[in-house]
Amino acid sequence: xxxxxxxxxxxxxxxxxxxxxxxxxxxxxxxxxxxxxxxxxxxxxxxxxxxxxxxxxxxxxxxxxxxxxxxxxxxxxxxxxxxxxxxxxxxxxxxxxxxxxxxxxxxxxxxxxxxxxxxxxxxxxxxxxxxxxxxxxxxxx
Numbered sequence: 001x002x003x004x005x006x007x008x009x010x011x012x013x014x015x016x017x018x019x020x021x022x023x024x025x026x027x028x029x030x031x032x033x034x035x036x037x038x039x040x041x042x043x044x045x046x047x048x049x050x051x052x053x054x055x056x057x058x059x060x061x062x063x064x065x066x067x068x069x070x071x072x073x074x075x076x077x078x079x080x081x082x083x084x085x086x087x088x089x090x091x092x093x094x095x096x097x098x099x100x101x102x103x104x105x106x107x108x109x110x111x112x113x114x115x116x117x118x119x120x121x122x123x124x125x126x127x128x129x130x131x132x133x134x135x136x137x138x139x140x141x
Contacts, residue, residue, distance in 0.1 A: 015088035022089065038092045042084030046099050050077045069108065076104055 023031040057070035080098030083091040097103045 011088075011090065014090050018089045035087050035089075035092075038089075039084055039087070042092065042095055042099065043081055046077055046081035046084065046095075049099050049101065050074060050081075053077060072108060073104055076107075 019031065022034075026034070053070050053073045057067035057074070060067035060070060076098045080095040083095030083098065097107075
């Protein structure tokens with residue numbers, strides 16, 4: 001089954017389950033307030049981290065370096081903020097993990113080592129044959 005389709009089905013089911021479980025423990029009004037507080041807190045923190053990432057990117061550009069990590073980090077912060085806006089506790093947890101700098105470094109570190117290992121495994125040679133053609137030969141293109 002397609003991963004996107006499976007996540008579209010499972011994420012709302014998990015969120016509804018968590019709403020019911022947490023709502024029975026702390027009450028419906030408190031659950032709604034908690035959702036709103038986590039969304040507002042997450043958006044404010046995402047803005048703060050986004051500005052820090054933007055500042056770091058400009059610093060890298062001033063040093064004539066490519067701000068690759070900052071670009072990927074900015075995209076992760078934007079995705080984390082989107083997850084925080086979506087009501088739910090599971091998406092809030094994932095959103096906060098995407099926004100926190102420590103967890104971003106851990107996630108990107110694992111992904112980058114995976115890509116570096118795949119890059120090392122590839123052979124960068126192209127095998128082929130060649131033939132020298134004289135200048136006065138008719139086979140020349």
